[in-house]
Amino acid sequence: LWRRIGNGIWKGDAMSDLVVLITKAFDFTARKHVGQRRKGADQEPYVNHVAEVARLLAEATNGQDPVLIVAGLLHDTVEDTDTTYEKLKAEFGQEVANLVLEVTDDKSLPKDVRKRLQVETVGKKSDRAKMLKLADQQSVRDHQQPTDRLVLEAAEGYFEWAAQVAEGCRGVNGALDEAFDAAHVAGIEVLVGSKSNF
Ligand code: ZN
16 A cells, blocks of 8 residues: 655555654654744744644545655755755655655745746646645635734735645645635635724
8 A cells, every 4th residue: 555665764564654754754844943933923833834734635635645744744844944855865765855846946036936936837746746735825824814904915915826826736636625715715704804903
């Protein structure tokens, strides 16, 4: 049932190896994101975001794709921490490392270019990368707590952009498509509701 990933990480088909792999990824990502906080009023620890993405992926695939779940936990480590592709490959195997790389932006480009490229390129990515992006786009709590009008307007722009990225990810996993739509509608409702505050 399970495919082997990496050298020496995965010694058999035993569930226990999977448990070790996933908890190892959780520990790794928590340490790497240790000082980072999400935007938004609650200032949640960043690791809350990657935990949510991994949980969404696990639920949407009924726990059948550990590579996807591990990559979900690690998906922002190369982009936002000092983690390298080589390190991920050594610790978690090439399949995981390649998937993380597929959803990693080129940080040398300006932010608006990176966002445009995401919309343009996501449709050509692998099914796993599309699922990961879709889960990433619906983990949006930090955009739902605008503290002033400027933040509110930025959040509206974010939701518009997220919908464009999501468009290119649809059709791989129905549960994720539906979950994105529900999160998106709920998020916009919160934004609209908060408008009267400013
Ligand atoms: Zn993310």
